[in-house]
Amino acid sequence: MKKNTNTRFMFGGQDRPRKDNFKGRSGEKRKKQLLSIKERKVDSLNKEIADIRSRYAQIEPSKINSFTDFPLSKRTLEGLRIAKFASPTDIQRESIGLALKGNDVLGAAKTGSGKTLAFLIPVLECLFREKWSHMDGLGALIISPTRELAYQTFEVLKRVGNRHDFSAGLVIGGKHLREETARLNRTNIVICTPGRLLQHMDETFNFTADSLQILVLDEADRILDMGFAQSMNAIIENLPSERQTLLFSATQTKSIKDLARLSLNNPVYVSVHENAAYSTPTQLEQSYIVCELHDKMNILWSFVKNHLKSKVLIFMSSCKQVKFIFECFRRFRPGVTVLCLHGGMNQLKRVSAYREFCRKKHAVLFATDIAARGLDFPAVNWVIQMDCPEDANTYIHRAGRTARYEKGGEAMLLLLPSEEEAMVQHLKDKKIPIECIKVNSKKIWSIQNKLESNCAADPHLKEMAQRAFLGYLRSVFLMSDKKVFNVHKLDIEEYSRSLGLAIAPKVRFLKRDQKRLEEKAAKIKKKIKDKQVEEYESDDLSESESRLHPEIASGSESESESDKDIDSENDSDQSEQSESENENSHVTKNKSNQEMNFDVDEDDVDDLFTVKRVELEDDSEEELEKSEKKEKTISKAALAKKLTKQKITVNTKIQFDEEGEEIEDKLKKPVVKKTFEDDEDEGGINIQVARQRMMEEDKFDKQLFRERIKQKHKEERIKKKEKMREEKKKKKNDDNEDDDEDEEGVPFEGTEDTDQLIAELPDPDKIYGRESEEEDDSEEEESDDEG
Structure with missing residues (x-):
C-alpha cells in the first residue's frame, strides 16, 4: 500500500503546524518578521491610546456635533458608523466626556434619549485604554433590572463593539447555568441581572471580580430600591472599591443612603432635562x-x-x-x-x-x-x-x-x-x-x-x-x-x-383587613369617649366644689381676674377640640351659670352626687392592652376535660338515610364504649383509661381490616372463576364446532356400547368445581393466618 504524503490530508485539510514553518534560516527570518510586525502594532496602539488620553482635557460638550468629535478609538468609531449612529443626543454629549475622564457619573434623562449608548461607549473605551484581553478576565459589569433590558443592551453592544476584540456575555435567568459557568471566567464584559450574577458569585468556582474596572447600573433607581436591596448589597461586597461607577435612569435617585452603598468617588450628577418644563418627552x-x-x-x-x-x-x-x-x-x-x-x-x-x-x-x-x-x-x-x-x-x-x-x-x-x-x-x-x-x-x-x-x-x-x-x-x-x-x-x-364570572370568588384577605380596620376604629372611638368622660368628670368635680365652698368663689379681685384668664384659656383650648367636646363644654358652662339654691332636701343632694359620681373605667391604651394579654388562656387538656364533662363528641359526622334514620359507619364510628373517670385532676384526661380504650379500638380495627381483606379476596376469586368459566365455555363451543365439522366429513356410526361408555364418564365441571372450592378454602386459611 502506497504511503500518503499529502500534508493537508494528514492535518485535516490545513497546512503543517506553525512550528515546522520556523525551522532553518527561513524560519528564523519569519520569526523576526512576525516579531517586528507585533512590535509595530503595539507601538501604534500605545501611540493611539496616548493621543486619545491627551485629548480628554479638550472635551467641550457644547462643541460636539458628531461622535467623531469625541476622542474615541478607531474601532469604536467604526462600530458606531456600521451601526448608523452619527450624532449624539443631549445625555450622550454631556455624560460621555465625563465618563471618559474616569469620573463616577449619575446620569438622568427622559425616556428614549439614548442612555444605553451613553454608558456602552465609556465601557469599550475604558477596556481599550487598559489593553484588556480574554486572559485578564472580567473588566466591565453592566447590571439591568429585567432580562429583556439586559438582552436589549447585549444586542446594542454587539452592534457597536463588533470591531473590538473583547468577549461579552449575557448572564440572565432562564438559561443553562453550566454553559454560563464554563465561559464566565473568560468573559470581559458581562451584562446580567442581579439574581443570576449573585448565583454565579456563590456557586461558580474561581469566578471573581477583583480586576473589575467599571460598573454600570442601568435603571439605577429600580436596582437600588427595596426589591433588589439584598441582592445588590451582597454583589457590592464582592466588588473592588477602586473602580469607576456609572448610574443611568430616567428617574435618577439622589438618596445619600443608596449612593453611600456604592462607594462612589466624587460623583458628577448629569441631568440634561432637570430644568425642562416637563419630565416627559414634549412630542x-x-x-x-x-x-x-x-x-x-x-x-x-x-x-x-x-x-x-x-x-x-x-x-x-x-x-x-x-x-x-x-x-x-x-x-x-x-x-x-x-x-x-x-x-x-x-x-x-x-x-x-x-x-x-x-x-x-x-x-x-x-x-x-x-x-x-x-x-x-x-x-x-x-x-x-x-x-x-x-x-x-x-x-x-x-x-x-x-x-x-x-x-x-x-x-x-x-x-x-x-x-x-x-x-x-x-x-x-x-x-x-x-x-x-x-x-x-x-x-x-x-x-x-x-x-x-x-x-x-x-x-x-x-x-x-x-x-x-x-x-x-x-x-x-x-x-x-x-x-x-x-x-x-x-x-x-x-x-x-x-370578567365573565357569575359568582364573585371569596376574598379572604379583604375580610381580614376589614375586620382589622373595624377593630382599630372601635379602639379609637373608645379612646375618644374615655377622654370625653374624663373632661366631663373634671368639670363636674370643680362645679361641686364651688357649690360646697361659696366663699372660694367670692374672693378678691385679683383672684377673679386670674380665674377669668384661666376661663379664657380653657375656652380657647376647647375651641380647638372636636364638636363632641365642644358640646360637653357648653353643657358645663350652662350649669355653672345657673343660680344655685343650697336649701335643698337630702334626697336632692343624694341625687346630685349620684349623678356626678358616675364610676367609669379610666384605662389608658396600654392598660387595655395589658388586660387583654392577662386574659386566662385555656389549655387543650382543660378544654378536652370540659367537653367530656358536657358529653360532647368532637370531630364526628352524622349521616341520615331517606327515612331520617342515622347511618352508622363502622370504619369511622368507635364501637368500644368510652369509659372516662370523672377525676378532677388538672390533667383533664386519665391516660391509662384512654390507652386501654385505644387498645380495644385497635383490636376492633384489626378485625375490620381482616374482614375487608377477606371480602376483597373473595371478590377476586369470584371474578377469576367467572373468567375461567367463560374461557371453558368458549373452548367447549370451539370443540363442538370442530366435532361438527368432523362429523360432516366422516360420519360417525354410534353403537350402544359407546353410548353407555360416554354416559358413565364423570362431569368435569363438578370435579373442577370441587378442586377450586378446596383452593378457595386453603387461600382463606392462609389469609386468616397472615391476619
Missing part, C-alpha cells in the same frame, strides 16, 4: 379617562377594534390579568396580532414575544411592568395603562415606551373615580402634562356576554378569570399609597361579572 401626547372598574374590559376591546392599524402596548398590574385578557382576546380574534409578556413565561417565550413585537408593524402587546423600563420597541403608537401605576415614576417609565428619539406617540391612562384626584395631583407634582378626555359611549362594544358564555363553557378559562380577579385585588391591596388605592371602595361584584 408625547398624554391623556386620561375616568371610568368604573367593570367598564374597563369593554373600553379596552373597543379601543383595540378601533386601532387595528396601530402598534399598541397595554400595561396591567399582575401576571394573572395579562394571562386572562390575552387568552380572551386571542379567542375573540379582534383582527390584529395579540401578544403577551409577563414574568410567568419561560425565557424562550419571553424573547420570542419581544422579538415578534419589535418586528411587527401592527400588533397589541399585553405586558406587566417588566416591559416598563428601558425596552426600546420601535414605532409604538399607543401606550395604554389599564391599571393605575404605583407612583408617578412608574407612569413616566410606562409612557416612555412610545415617543422615543424625537418621534411622536400617545399615552392614555385609565383611572377609577376613587383614584383620580390623588393620582392626577401626583402627576402634576412630577411636571407631567396630562388632560382628561371623555369616551364616546356610542362606540363602546360590550363583550360581557361573550366572556360569560366562554367562562361557563370552559372551566380552565373560568379559573383564569378567578385568578385575574384575585390578582388585581391583591395588587391594589398591597399598594403603599392608600390615598390613591383603596380596595374597599371597589365594586367587587360588578367587576367579577365584567
Whole structure:
C-alpha cells in the first residue's frame, strides 16, 4: 500500500503546524518578521491610546456635533458608523466626556434619549485604554433590572463593539447555568441581572471580580430600591472599591443612603432635562379617562377594534390579568396580532414575544411592568395603562415606551373615580402634562356576554378569570399609597361579572383587613369617649366644689381676674377640640351659670352626687392592652376535660338515610364504649383509661381490616372463576364446532356400547368445581393466618 504524503490530508485539510514553518534560516527570518510586525502594532496602539488620553482635557460638550468629535478609538468609531449612529443626543454629549475622564457619573434623562449608548461607549473605551484581553478576565459589569433590558443592551453592544476584540456575555435567568459557568471566567464584559450574577458569585468556582474596572447600573433607581436591596448589597461586597461607577435612569435617585452603598468617588450628577418644563418627552401626547372598574374590559376591546392599524402596548398590574385578557382576546380574534409578556413565561417565550413585537408593524402587546423600563420597541403608537401605576415614576417609565428619539406617540391612562384626584395631583407634582378626555359611549362594544358564555363553557378559562380577579385585588391591596388605592371602595361584584364570572370568588384577605380596620376604629372611638368622660368628670368635680365652698368663689379681685384668664384659656383650648367636646363644654358652662339654691332636701343632694359620681373605667391604651394579654388562656387538656364533662363528641359526622334514620359507619364510628373517670385532676384526661380504650379500638380495627381483606379476596376469586368459566365455555363451543365439522366429513356410526361408555364418564365441571372450592378454602386459611 502506497504511503500518503499529502500534508493537508494528514492535518485535516490545513497546512503543517506553525512550528515546522520556523525551522532553518527561513524560519528564523519569519520569526523576526512576525516579531517586528507585533512590535509595530503595539507601538501604534500605545501611540493611539496616548493621543486619545491627551485629548480628554479638550472635551467641550457644547462643541460636539458628531461622535467623531469625541476622542474615541478607531474601532469604536467604526462600530458606531456600521451601526448608523452619527450624532449624539443631549445625555450622550454631556455624560460621555465625563465618563471618559474616569469620573463616577449619575446620569438622568427622559425616556428614549439614548442612555444605553451613553454608558456602552465609556465601557469599550475604558477596556481599550487598559489593553484588556480574554486572559485578564472580567473588566466591565453592566447590571439591568429585567432580562429583556439586559438582552436589549447585549444586542446594542454587539452592534457597536463588533470591531473590538473583547468577549461579552449575557448572564440572565432562564438559561443553562453550566454553559454560563464554563465561559464566565473568560468573559470581559458581562451584562446580567442581579439574581443570576449573585448565583454565579456563590456557586461558580474561581469566578471573581477583583480586576473589575467599571460598573454600570442601568435603571439605577429600580436596582437600588427595596426589591433588589439584598441582592445588590451582597454583589457590592464582592466588588473592588477602586473602580469607576456609572448610574443611568430616567428617574435618577439622589438618596445619600443608596449612593453611600456604592462607594462612589466624587460623583458628577448629569441631568440634561432637570430644568425642562416637563419630565416627559414634549412630542408625547398624554391623556386620561375616568371610568368604573367593570367598564374597563369593554373600553379596552373597543379601543383595540378601533386601532387595528396601530402598534399598541397595554400595561396591567399582575401576571394573572395579562394571562386572562390575552387568552380572551386571542379567542375573540379582534383582527390584529395579540401578544403577551409577563414574568410567568419561560425565557424562550419571553424573547420570542419581544422579538415578534419589535418586528411587527401592527400588533397589541399585553405586558406587566417588566416591559416598563428601558425596552426600546420601535414605532409604538399607543401606550395604554389599564391599571393605575404605583407612583408617578412608574407612569413616566410606562409612557416612555412610545415617543422615543424625537418621534411622536400617545399615552392614555385609565383611572377609577376613587383614584383620580390623588393620582392626577401626583402627576402634576412630577411636571407631567396630562388632560382628561371623555369616551364616546356610542362606540363602546360590550363583550360581557361573550366572556360569560366562554367562562361557563370552559372551566380552565373560568379559573383564569378567578385568578385575574384575585390578582388585581391583591395588587391594589398591597399598594403603599392608600390615598390613591383603596380596595374597599371597589365594586367587587360588578367587576367579577365584567370578567365573565357569575359568582364573585371569596376574598379572604379583604375580610381580614376589614375586620382589622373595624377593630382599630372601635379602639379609637373608645379612646375618644374615655377622654370625653374624663373632661366631663373634671368639670363636674370643680362645679361641686364651688357649690360646697361659696366663699372660694367670692374672693378678691385679683383672684377673679386670674380665674377669668384661666376661663379664657380653657375656652380657647376647647375651641380647638372636636364638636363632641365642644358640646360637653357648653353643657358645663350652662350649669355653672345657673343660680344655685343650697336649701335643698337630702334626697336632692343624694341625687346630685349620684349623678356626678358616675364610676367609669379610666384605662389608658396600654392598660387595655395589658388586660387583654392577662386574659386566662385555656389549655387543650382543660378544654378536652370540659367537653367530656358536657358529653360532647368532637370531630364526628352524622349521616341520615331517606327515612331520617342515622347511618352508622363502622370504619369511622368507635364501637368500644368510652369509659372516662370523672377525676378532677388538672390533667383533664386519665391516660391509662384512654390507652386501654385505644387498645380495644385497635383490636376492633384489626378485625375490620381482616374482614375487608377477606371480602376483597373473595371478590377476586369470584371474578377469576367467572373468567375461567367463560374461557371453558368458549373452548367447549370451539370443540363442538370442530366435532361438527368432523362429523360432516366422516360420519360417525354410534353403537350402544359407546353410548353407555360416554354416559358413565364423570362431569368435569363438578370435579373442577370441587378442586377450586378446596383452593378457595386453603387461600382463606392462609389469609386468616397472615391476619
